[in-house]
Each structure stands twice: as C-alpha cells, then as structure tokens.
Amino acid sequence: MHVSDDDGIRTVTFDRPEVRNAFTPEAAGELAEILSESNPESIDAVVLTGEGEAFSAGGDIQSMAEREENVRDAYERVRDTLSRVVHEVLSAPVPVVAKVNGDAVGAGMALVTASDFAYAGESARFAASFINVGLVPDMGGTFLLPRLVGLRKAKELAFTGDMISSEEAAELDVVNEFVPDEQLDIRVTELTDQLAEQPTRTIALGKQALHENLGKEWREALDYETLLQSQAYDMPAHEEGVSAFLEGREPEFE
Structure with a gap:
C-alpha cells in the first residue's frame, strides 16, 4: 500500500488493483502498523482509500486457498492481522476517514464500518459477503455492524451476503454520505480541512470516550466521560477555545 502525508493528512491507498485491493495477512499487518x-x-x-475501481474486496481468496492451518493458527493469524487493524482504527488518536472509491466487500466493508467517518462515491457498493466463502464476519463486523444498522438488518446483510448500493449504505449509516464519484475527493478534502482546524488531542479524547463507553453501564460511562473531560479542561485547546470565544474571534488550535 502507498502512504503519503500532506499538511497533516495521511492518505493510505490500498495498491493491489489487480485483485481489487484484497487483503492478505501481510497487507493487514502493514495497515495496522501504519x-x-x-x-x-x-x-x-x-484517509483510507483504494487504487483503481475498488476500495477493497476483503480477504484475498487465493491466499485463503493456499492456507494450511489449524484452528489455533487461524485464531492467532486473525487476531494479529485483521483484528489488530480494527483495534488500531478504533484506538487511533486521530480520526480515520474511509474514502470509498469503489466496492467495499467483506473485510473491506467491515473496515468502512470501523472508520470514524466514511464517504462513498455513488457507484460504490457494499456487501458483508463473508458467508459466500463460508465465513463469519470478522474485522469487527459482528460488533460494529449491528450498532450501525440494527441487529435485524445486520443479520440480513451477514447471512445473505447481498450487495447494497451507496445510497442504501448511507440510509443505513454504513457511510455518512454518498456523492457523485467525481466529487468524492472534494467532499473528503472538505472534511479533512475541517478536522485539521480542530484540536486533534481533544478529538482523541472524545473518540476514546465514545468507543470505551459503547459497552459500559451508564453510571460507569458517566464516570469515564467525566475523567476524560477533566483531562480536556487541562489542555491548551480548552484555554484557546475559551479565549477565542470571549475575544470574538475564530480559535487557532494547534
């Protein structure tokens, strides 16, 4: 995969267009490291995106066909590669944006659901297609998909493997928005420009609170929220935001 940094925005481009940017364990491990x-x-x-006509076709089928492993080996491989990618997305101290330039299938769709933001070109399609190769959704699919689309719809997507359009993906909250293909770069740049103006460390605290509190009982969640808010109060971004408001100007966050 190709990585480029430009004015604080890191773009990771999956660069195996000949196999529709399918993930091998090695590619997943590389993404986790990045x-x-x-x-x-x-x-x-x-920003995560794909080279060519697909975002990602999910797991590499040829790699699956050549694999010889027992259940324990499979557990360790998935834990250290695909599951680690989702761990890094959810725990990354910066927003992760999926720029879905084409089909996102299987693990590709799961990666979209794990991202903090997702924008799709109009021609993109989505499928939780694990069932088509006799597999259970992974890469966080069983945890995140029902939280976005609801349990019943998640079962429908996971048990049929049906393809859905970018429009339906937006209606289901799999993506924030779909736009004409030619406007996808513009829309994502608008978002990243806006994010770059915000205090990144404060975003990191908010992201941490939202993710950690997904499974907490409400009393524990409120306590954890209060802990992170107290840290935010002690950060330069808070002082700058208050000063800017009182002085009638736009804040200048680092």
Missing part, C-alpha cells in the same frame, strides 16, 4: 504510527503531533487525520 495506523499505529499516526501521531497527533504531526497527523490530523488518516
């Missing part, structure tokens, strides 16, 4: 190195001191957001 995400783990996204430091908010220099990076404001990470």
Whole structure:
C-alpha cells in the first residue's frame, strides 16, 4: 500500500488493483502498523482509500486457498492481522476517514464500518459477503455492524451476503454520505480541512470516550466521560477555545 502525508493528512491507498485491493495477512499487518504510527503531533487525520475501481474486496481468496492451518493458527493469524487493524482504527488518536472509491466487500466493508467517518462515491457498493466463502464476519463486523444498522438488518446483510448500493449504505449509516464519484475527493478534502482546524488531542479524547463507553453501564460511562473531560479542561485547546470565544474571534488550535 502507498502512504503519503500532506499538511497533516495521511492518505493510505490500498495498491493491489489487480485483485481489487484484497487483503492478505501481510497487507493487514502493514495497515495496522501504519495506523499505529499516526501521531497527533504531526497527523490530523488518516484517509483510507483504494487504487483503481475498488476500495477493497476483503480477504484475498487465493491466499485463503493456499492456507494450511489449524484452528489455533487461524485464531492467532486473525487476531494479529485483521483484528489488530480494527483495534488500531478504533484506538487511533486521530480520526480515520474511509474514502470509498469503489466496492467495499467483506473485510473491506467491515473496515468502512470501523472508520470514524466514511464517504462513498455513488457507484460504490457494499456487501458483508463473508458467508459466500463460508465465513463469519470478522474485522469487527459482528460488533460494529449491528450498532450501525440494527441487529435485524445486520443479520440480513451477514447471512445473505447481498450487495447494497451507496445510497442504501448511507440510509443505513454504513457511510455518512454518498456523492457523485467525481466529487468524492472534494467532499473528503472538505472534511479533512475541517478536522485539521480542530484540536486533534481533544478529538482523541472524545473518540476514546465514545468507543470505551459503547459497552459500559451508564453510571460507569458517566464516570469515564467525566475523567476524560477533566483531562480536556487541562489542555491548551480548552484555554484557546475559551479565549477565542470571549475575544470574538475564530480559535487557532494547534
């Protein structure tokens, strides 16, 4: 995959167009490493996209066919590659944006659902197609998909493997928005420009609170929220935001 940094925006482009950007374990491990190195001191957001006509076709079928492993080996491989990617997306201290330039299938769709933001070109399609190769949704699919689309719809998508359009994906909250293909770059740049103007460390705290509190009981969630808010109060961004408001100007966050 190709990585480029431009004015605080890191763009990761899956670069196997000949197999529709399918993930091998090695590619997933590489993506996890890239995400783990996204430091908010220099990076404001990470954009994930694909080279060619697909975002990602999910797991590499040829790699699956050549694989010889027992259940324990499979567990360790998935844990250390695909599952680690989702861990890095959810815990990254910067926003992760999926720029869905084409079909997102299987693990590709799961990666979209794990991202903090997702924007799709009008021609993009989505499918939780694991069932078509006799597999259970992974890469966070069983955890995140029902939280976005509801349990019943998640079962429909997971158990049929049906393809849905970018319009339906937007209606289901799989993506934030779909736009004409030729406007996708513009729309994502608008978002990343806006994110770059915000205090990245404060975004990191908010993201941490939202994700950690997904499974907490409400009393525990409120306590955790209060803990992170108290940290935000002690950060320069809060002082700058208050000063800017009182002085009638736009804040200048670092």
